[in-house]
Amino acid sequence: MTDKPLDAVTETALVSAEPIVVDPEVERRRRRVRITVALVILVLVALLPFYRSLGAYNYVLQIGVSIFAWIALASSWNILGGYTGYISLGHNVFYGVGAYVSALLLIHLGISPFLSAALAGLVALALGLLAGLVTFRTQGPSFIISTIALLFIVLVWFDAWSLTGGSNGLSLPLPPFSREWLRVPFYYAMLLAALAAVFLGHRVQHSKFGLALRAIGADQVKAEVAGINTRLFKVLAFALSAFIPGVVGAIFAYSISYVRPTIFFLIAVGARMVLMTIIGGRGTVAGPVIGATLIILLNEASLTYFGATELNLVITGALLVIVLLFFPAGIVGSLRERGKLPAFLDWD
């Protein structure tokens, strides 16, 4: 039995924490490439809704909403799970809580979720803070189990509570947009959320906060000894990673005009967030983006060709197992290890 070998993620984290001597000219060129590519993609994506003659217009926009939503969710999860290594398997609890909060505000006070989304995010953040204070008394698998328990507590509770409509959920008033432009506001709202999440992830990656998180992930004891208040940072990371999922939940609920426990609080939803980030690459900025996009597209393809949702489950599970066994650093991480990371994915 070996003593403390380093897994690929930790190694990547440590390697990226070392001062790397790079050729400044190469670095500048890469920077130009990735910013250009990002801007081009952004412009294309932003202009897409104006291409009205696109076949299956609503469907494409809906896929877009899905992709942006999951990019936001995965990037947020990454803040805790990717850097500190604390795996939250019940993270969609924040997504669901945000959805319900803004749904209730809409139903009872008539406030549009587009306005209350930020508030919903804050409520989710508060829940993250509270939950974090309890769950971070453990680590490793106990922590993971406690996040699952949290999810199930909320699931059972909302399923039984009359305020939240119990297991039938709540019906939301339809958004006041004309049918032809119905999807568009959600498209842009979700795109904003995705951008915010990725930006947040980028800021965390390149900040002292992020460095502290990675230190905790590499060796918590050493981090503590080095003077990092690990408890504080972990709770903050947890809370921060809860905010945008709350926002996304609010917007998404409005887009489907419905909230029901089985839409938001199923463990499969949380699992997807985790899967996307792991496949894309934990602890990286581009990882969750790539992972989310890939999984959604794969999902749509499989639904179109196979139809059955059970196979979806099998594929999700199989993917997770294969990636964990053979490519634990995910796409971005594995490419970087082999020195083949293309510039437009290199945001770390």
Place this chain on the structure above:
Amino acid sequence: MALLELRGIRAGYGIGPDIVTDVSLDVEAGRTHCLIGPNGAGKSTLLKVIAGLLPPRAGTVVFDGQPLTGRRPDRVLAGGVCFVPQDRNLFPEMTVKENLVMGAYLVRDRAVINNRMERVVEMFPILAERSHQVAQTLSGGEQQQLSLARALMIEPKVMMIDEPSLGLAPQVATQIFDVIKRLGADMGMTLLLVEQNVRMGLAVSDWSFVLDLGSKRFEGPADAILDDPRIRDLYLGRLAERRERPT
């Protein structure tokens, strides 16, 4: 031919740096050897490599003419090389008796096991008293005695002991060293010790290896090595020199 031969051992943990860079040494049958050297020299790591707990990156371990390199720990033990690690490494919830029985896990014959237990307990009378006490309730010294006793249950050809006096009060440490001395002198056991308490370690040993920064610097008879000026340089560095010069 030495009983245990190490040639060119290089080892480290995971993907980290080499802790042991290049060690070659011979362990002679029936003698007590002491590995000394500053912290981080790689002494414990070396023992783990021999025991099969850490695969070496290079080099060979040959025991009694048979290659032992990279073998699984239970195979190494079956060959007759046993390892007593630094932390007590007992089975905390098992009784003293159960721990001893576990020491002879590879032995199937109940009668043989009971026989050995009697003999081992003679050497460590305090264990007989505490025979039904749970291991984690023993004192530090008693736990160390149990560690050694348990190792003896397999009647090993070579015993490797990592820092036997660690964390023990001086009188207790002396007791442990008395036992070690008996193992070597009276029972003719081949021993390889790692010891930070240089004086006591050397006092019970015949031969000494001095390690620093992962390689063997020099070796020699245990009683003479303390007078070797290189020891002083190694442990105290140039500080010793400066203290001798008038300020």
Place this chain on the structure above:
Amino acid sequence: MTQAIQVVILGTLLGGVYALMASGLTILFGVMRVVNISHAAFIILGAFFTFFLWESTGLDPLLGMLVALPVFFIFGAVLYRALFPRVEGSPRFSEMTVLLTFGLAFMTEGLMTYFFTGIFRQTAPSYRVEAFEFGSFYVPTAQFYALLASVVLLVCLWAFLTYTHTGYGVRATMQNRMAAQIVGVDVRRVSTISFGIGMALAGAAGALVSFLFPFFPARHWQWIAILLSLIVLGGLGSLKGAVIGAIGLAVISAFVSRYIGPVWSPMVFYGALFIILLVRPQGLFGHQARV
């Protein structure tokens, strides 16, 4: 008062089955540091196994359990060898196993749904609708047999661990893996056997589930959440904690179900988990440094 005792009876009966389920999980963690999120999915697989055996041959599920034991043991041993040695040396091993078995759970559920569909199944041996009566108390026969079977299996497990050579090896590995290695325990073999035992216990529990509850593939999530909360409460790796926690919480949850509402009974397990995290994070019988 009678009602209260009746509730205790029902709770204890259920607790026995939970104890069986939780002990399989605990062995897996105790010996190999594997947190098996797919454990309940395999329990359901065991239920399907027993169900189809019963449907095609009329074999009583309790006898079906005896068939399930060796089949699942072998299945578990093979599964272990296929998946876990690859990730053995990782520093975050336990967490890796969570994710790995998470994926496994999805695969198992997906495959079961695909092949068996999601309709509710239940075996229907004659004792399923009977009950023993003692004065003003009744003991449902099915639950009673289930408890009996659980107790027998747990006693066999205990005997194996306490009296056999391999059992000693398993206990040693559970208490101190490194020490086990240096006294000559082949931990690879012990791990494989332990995984087999864990799976066998899951299969057996599944056989009991097959007549106790209507089951369907997606049901495993409810159970695994409860079981996981339970083993954290009892202390990861402690068989004693798992059994005591199972019975204790099952009784409390039976009270909650009776006096507050059945919907709320799972909350007892999750709530208990959070309380124990506040008070004693390592669980009732857990060790301080353990994860």
